[in-house]
Amino acid sequence: MSDGQTTAEHGFEDVLGYLKESRGFDFTGYKRTSLMRRVRHRMNQIGIDDYGDYIDQLQVNADEFSALFNTILINVTAFFRDPEAWAYLQEEVIPALLAERGPDDPVRVWSAGCASGEEAYSLAIALTEAMGIERFRQQVKIYATDVDEEALTHARQATYTDRDLQALPPDLVSRYFEQHNDRYVFRKDLRRSVIFGRNDLVQDAPISRIDLLTCRNTLMYFNQETQARILGRFHFALAPNGVLFLGKAEMLLSHSRIFDPIDLKRRIFRKTASGTVAPTTPPALAVVHDRRVDLDE
Numbered sequence: 001m002s003d004g005q006t007t008a009e010h011g012f013e014d015v016l017g018y019l020k021e022s023r024g025f026d027f028t029g030y031k032r033t034s035l036m037r038r039v040r041h042r043m044n045q046i047g048i049d050d051y052g053d054y055i056d057q058l059q060v061n062a063d064e065f066s067a068l069f070n071t072i073l074i075n076v077t078a079f080f081r082d083p084e085a086w087a088y089l090q091e092e093v094i095p096a097l098l099a100e101r102g103p104d105d106p107v108r109v110w111s112a113g114c115a116s117g118e119e120a121y122s123l124a125i126a127l128t129e130a131m132g133i134e135r136f137r138q139q140v141k142i143y144a145t146d147v148d149e150e151a152l153t154h155a156r157q158a159t160y161t162d163r164d165l166q167a168l169p170p171d172l173v174s175r176y177f178e179q180h181n182d183r184y185v186f187r188k189d190l191r192r193s194v195i196f197g198r199n200d201l202v203q204d205a206p207i208s209r210i211d212l213l214t215c216r217n218t219l220m221y222f223n224q225e226t227q228a229r230i231l232g233r234f235h236f237a238l239a240p241n242g243v244l245f246l247g248k249a250e251m252l253l254s255h256s257r258i259f260d261p262i263d264l265k266r267r268i269f270r271k272t273a274s275g276t277v278a279p280t281t282p283p284a285l286a287v288v289h290d291r292r293v294d295l296d297e
């Protein structure tokens with residue numbers, strides 16, 4: 001083909017174009033190789049080999065879009081995923097963050113790519129442990145967003161199994177969850193401070209004045225240019241001195257110094273005072289992906 005693309009690649013681009021047109025969902029900023037592998041995996045599952053035939057299937061079968069979406073968007077998550085990094089956040093970062101703020105100042109947190117809510121509720125537990133229940137309820141707002149509505153529904157229900165809570169010490173389970181038969185529901189009084197909503201990191205405006213932003217195991221799905229754009233928005237979203245907490249496999253490579261490492265090993269960064277970036281300007285910044293610890297690929 002004259003533009004260097006094979007027929008298969010053209011067919012794949014047609015699928016992406018169709019998803020954008022029909023569903024408004026733009027997958028073009030995702031890493032091409034893994035995205036293609038996931039789409040092919042879904043096509044194999046239903047015995048379709050040709051991209052054109054797959055578009056036909058998406059057209060006639062409304063459920064196919066959600067099946068494809070579930071194959072592409074990986075919702076793997078856990079409470080306090082990567083315990084060592086969370087311990088550092090709890091012991092060092094959160095106390096410092098609270099000390100910098102007045103006793104009545106609001107504390108605004110954003111869990112971006114929150115999947116089924118475990119990360120957002122881990123933040124609620126960590127902050128409650130640091131501030132006490134009353135201050136948490138009065139001062140903290142945790143915005144938890146994802147592009148996947150099914151995952152958000154699960155997150156809002158806040159209902160987890162024994163297995164989901166495995167990593168939590170029993171005293172935290174008894175203090176933060178109510179048991180209903182074989183299910184555990186996160187405390188309702190604290191849940192009021194956790195607000196779930198749909199936000200597409202590729203297309204939607206960021207939340208503002210954020211003190212602590214966790215975006216873990218999500219940026220790694222995007223290509224470098226899209227990551228840079230999202231990181232520019234995160235810089236805009238953060239309040240002065242705001243903290244960014246990335247996933248274990250995600251390493252920030254900065255040339256423009258809009259984030260400084262607080263602890264590189266735990267992937268915790270602070271917004272630098274200088275270097276203001278407009279929300280639409282991609283900074284010279286990217287996340288490199290450490291393949292040794294990437295379990296999702």
Ligand SMILES: C[S@@+](CC[C@H](N)C(=O)[O-])C[C@H]1O[C@@H](n2cnc3c(N)ncnc32)[C@H](O)[C@@H]1O
Nearest residue numbers: 073077078113115146147148200201216217218
């Ligand atoms: C592997 S999970 C990470 C969950 C959690 N942050 C953690 O580290 O355990 C990745 C999440 O990113 C979400 N995601 C993928 N593309 C997204 C986008 N464009 N905007 C917002 N969230 C997205 C997926 O739906 C999925 O829930």
